Amino acid sequence: MSEPVPTRDHALATEGSGGESGGGESTATVVVAGLANLGIAVAKLVGGLISHSSAMLSEAAHSVADTITEVLLFIALKRGDKAPDARHPVGYGRETYFWALLACLATFTLGAGFSFYQGVETIREGEEQGSPTIAYVVLALSFVLEGASWLKAVRQVRSSARKWGTTPRRYLAETTDTTVKAVTFEDSAALVGLVLAALGLFLEQVTGDPVWDGIAAILIGVLLLVVAGSLARTNVSLLIGQSIAPRLQDELRAEIAGLPQVDDVPVLLTTVIGPGQLAVMAKVDFADTATVADIERASDEAERRLVARHEGVRYVFLDPTPGDGRARAEVRRPE
Numbered sequence: 001m002s003e004p005v006p007t008r009d010h011a012l013a014t015e016g017s018g019g020e021s022g023g024g025e026s027t028a029t030v031v032v033a034g035l036a037n038l039g040i041a042v043a044k045l046v047g048g049l050i051s052h053s054s055a056m057l058s059e060a061a062h063s064v065a066d067t068i069t070e071v072l073l074f075i076a077l078k079r080g081d082k083a084p085d086a087r088h089p090v091g092y093g094r095e096t097y098f099w100a101l102l103a104c105l106a107t108f109t110l111g112a113g114f115s116f117y118q119g120v121e122t123i124r125e126g127e128e129q130g131s132p133t134i135a136y137v138v139l140a141l142s143f144v145l146e147g148a149s150w151l152k153a154v155r156q157v158r159s160s161a162r163k164w165g166t167t168p169r170r171y172l173a174e175t176t177d178t179t180v181k182a183v184t185f186e187d188s189a190a191l192v193g194l195v196l197a198a199l200g201l202f203l204e205q206v207t208g209d210p211v212w213d214g215i216a217a218i219l220i221g222v223l224l225l226v227v228a229g230s231l232a233r234t235n236v237s238l239l240i241g242q243s244i245a246p247r248l249q250d251e252l253r254a255e256i257a258g259l260p261q262v263d264d265v266p267v268l269l270t271t272v273i274g275p276g277q278l279a280v281m282a283k284v285d286f287a288d289t290a291t292v293a294d295i296e297r298a299s300d301e302a303e304r305r306l307v308a309r310h311e312g313v314r315y316v317f318l319d320p321t322p323g324d325g326r327a328r329a330e331v332r333r334p335e
Contacts, residue, residue: 027077029153033183034070036149037063037190040142047138053204054122055197055216056135058115059142062193062224065111066186072103073179080274090315093274097239100178104232107186107224115221122214132205139198143191150187156180174245176238177275182231189227193220241271244278252280255305256318259298261290266322279315280306285322295320 041063048056080096154168157180161171172181200216203209243249253268267283284302286295303316 027074029156029180029183030070030073030077032152033149033187034067034074036145037066037070040145040190041067043138043142047135051132051135051201053132053135053197053201054118054210054213055200055220056138058118058217058220059139059193059197061114061118062111062190062220063142065107065109065224066190068106068110069103069182069186072099072106073182076100076103077179090273090279091277093272093277094239094241096275097178097235100182101232101235101239103182104228104235108228108232112221112224112228115217115224119214119217119219119221122217123211126210132201135201136198139194139201143194146187146190146194150184150191153180153184153187157184176242176272176277178231178235178238179275181234185227185231189223193223196220196223238272241273243270244272252306252310252313253282255309256282256284256302259302259305261287261294261298263287264322273314276312277314278310278312279317280313281317281319283319283321286320 041060044056044060044063047053048060076096076099079099080093082092082095084091157168157171160175160180161168164171166174172184175181196216196219200213200219203212203216249268249270252270253265256262256268257265262284264285265282266285269281271279271281273279284299286298290298299318299320302318306313306316
């Protein structure tokens with residue numbers, strides 16, 4: 001997190017794997033959301049066909065996209081938890097972000113795309129009004145089910161935020177566990193989408209003008225577009241190899257600099273290699289009086305300290321040179 005926490009651990013620790021507060025809870029959150037969305041999608045489709053509501057059909061597409069998203073997030077959790085091997089020595093953690101990115105594309109193409117299409121067609125061509133009663137019943141039932149899934153995700157976010165001494169909003173902004181972030185965002189969007197669908201259906205019923213239903217469908221598409229874009233941006237950044245917050249980097253630098261025989265840590269690089277997993281690389285300026293044995297002992301102690309006090313740290317690589325880290329080998333281009 002970007003705020004210092006009251007313990008020596010930080011918010012990368014145990015987020016992504018193992019433990020009740022890690023992968024197990026995230027998996028349960030994803031499964032609950034997926035089952036809820038599957039049932040809701042069928043109900044919305046039936047309600048949309050009976051009521052002839054574009055907004056309801058858009059919400060059905062929304063729930064189908066969310067169901068596919070939960071399946072992809074479940075795959076992300078399982079694939080990203082594989083142990084390192086010879087071909088992938090730092091593990092498969094970043095694969096989580098690949099599958100999560102595919103989930104964003106599903107929301108974008110299926111949910112937002114279909115909603116825009118339905119909304120524009122309704123505004124241009126109009127629609128035959130059906131009985132809205134079944135649609136209202138489906139919307140109310142969907143709101144209850146979506147609300148239950150949303151409450152589970154919110155409880156997980158609040159619990160994790162309290163554990164790391166930060167706010168739920170900041171936790172969602174900084175967490176490397178993008179699965180719980182995706183479920184929270186999507187369930188929030190689903191609740192807003194249901195309100196928009198109900199409002200569009202009500203205005204169409206009162207005015208007799210199907211344009212309101214079409215506008216509601218388009219607004220649902222915009223909502224999904226915003227959510228998909230936000231989640232995609234986060235996953236792309238983590239997939240490339242995002243660093244942690246500057247204050248946390250300062251903590252790690254201080255841990256190394258506080259060792260005997262260490263004069264300075266001129267360069268420190270961090271990169272997230274998966275949910276709750278971090279690699280630390282640093283150039284270390286050792287004292288001129290330090291012997292080879294001193295450097296070896298200090299390097300071992302640095303790794304022990306960082307791994308023990310910051311559980312998210314998986315790998316520590318130290319370079320015992322005081323360079324500024326900007327040296328580049330000259331590449332001679334063929335003439």
